[in-house]
Amino acid sequence: MQACFFLLNNVKVANIGHVKVKDGISNGYDYLCSANELMELHTFYKYQGAGNDFVIIDNRNGLFERENTGLVRRLCDRRFGIGADGLMLLQGAEGYDFEMVYYNADGNEGSMCGNGGRCIVAFAQDIGVIGSETDFLAVDGPHHARMHDRVGWVSLQMAKVDHIGRDGDAYVLDTGSPHYVKMVDDLAKYPVVAEGRDIRYSDSYRDKGINVNFVEPEEDGYFVRTYERGVEDETLACGTGATAVALAMAARAGKEGPIETPIRAAGGRLNIRFNRDGNRFTEIFLEGPAVFVFRGEIAW
Numbered sequence: 001m002q003a004c005f006f007l008l009n010n011v012k013v014a015n016i017g018h019v020k021v022k023d024g025i026s027n028g029y030d031y032l033c034s035a036n037e038l039m040e041l042h043t044f045y046k047y048q049g050a051g052n053d054f055v056i057i058d059n060r061n062g063l064f065e066r067e068n069t070g071l072v073r074r075l076c077d078r079r080f081g082i083g084a085d086g087l088m089l090l091q092g093a094e095g096y097d098f099e100m101v102y103y104n105a106d107g108n109e110g111s112m113c114g115n116g117g118r119c120i121v122a123f124a125q126d127i128g129v130i131g132s133e134t135d136f137l138a139v140d141g142p143h144h145a146r147m148h149d150r151v152g153w154v155s156l157q158m159a160k161v162d163h164i165g166r167d168g169d170a171y172v173l174d175t176g177s178p179h180y181v182k183m184v185d186d187l188a189k190y191p192v193v194a195e196g197r198d199i200r201y202s203d204s205y206r207d208k209g210i211n212v213n214f215v216e217p218e219e220d221g222y223f224v225r226t227y228e229r230g231v232e233d234e235t236l237a238c239g240t241g242a243t244a245v246a247l248a249m250a251a252r253a254g255k256e257g258p259i260e261t262p263i264r265a266a267g268g269r270l271n272i273r274f275n276r277d278g279n280r281f282t283e284i285f286l287e288g289p290a291v292f293v294f295r296g297e298i299a300w
């Protein structure tokens with residue numbers, strides 16, 4: 001499937017020289033471009049993992065400026081842009097297959113994103129950067145990942161965790177990103193956005209922010225809904241959040257040794273495997289689908 005980005009619709013390609021374009025429905029985005037510049041279109045790719053969706057750009061040529069957070073925000077906008085929970089750049093990195101640079105939808109360069117990590121691995125394989133296994137670098141350090149024979153299923157090793165804090169009844173831990181984990185009843189009807197926002201903007205977390213996961217046990221694992229910082233809304237799944245829930249629930253149940261925890265998110269199923277030895281959680285793997293949705297062209 002091909003998608004063509006809005007800029008082409010807003011600019012007369014026949015114009016010579018610079019034209020300033022303001023979109024009609026405007027939220028104030030301006031574009032300054034010329035016919036020549038319009039020839040320079042860059043390919044973007046859209047992927048999703050359990051409904052957590054991302055724009056991915058192959059930036060091994062360095063043409064996308066890492067500091068251009070306004071552009072990231074615009075591309076992630078669901079009305080004025082492509083629409084995504086986050087944007088990733090695939091960059092070259094010495095000693096690794098590639099580097100993953102992750103931004104939240106609000107344009108801030110975020111912490112680790114688990115579903116994003118799985119999606120960029122699928123992308124790297126799709127464009128021929130890696131085979132079925134990889135070692136890549138992310139903001140929280142090196143990660144190993146493997147594509148399974150099962151189509152679009154990626155297993156991603158996460159950073160070790162050696163501390164789970166408490167905030168009242170809730171669990172607070174960092175699985176590459178900071179997470180708050182709270183058990184609730186009747187999660188399907190729970191006001192995730194309102195309650196999640198209250199916690200995220202409470203005195204304890206306002207400055208740095210936190211991702212807020214609400215969890216309810218199910219026959220087979222847990223049902224999880226997450227309010228994500230940086231998106232400032234509920235997303236359909238959160239990989240580091242699902243991981244945080246699995247670790248917190250193991251601590252709560254007093255389980256030790258090798259543990260496997262299925263997690264159901266609104267957008268799909270994830271599986272978390274890890275080893276627990278007291279407060280030490282190692283060999284943590286986040287597993288789930290990572291699927292190509294479409295690609296298109298953008299000008300910047």
Ligand SMILES: N[C@H](CCC[C@H](N)C(=O)O)C(=O)O
Pocket residue numbers: 052104110111112113114115116177178211228229230231235237238239240241
């Ligand atoms: N959706 C992501 C989490 C992004 C983290 C971000 N929202 C933050 O902590 O700022 C995931 O699958 O792990």
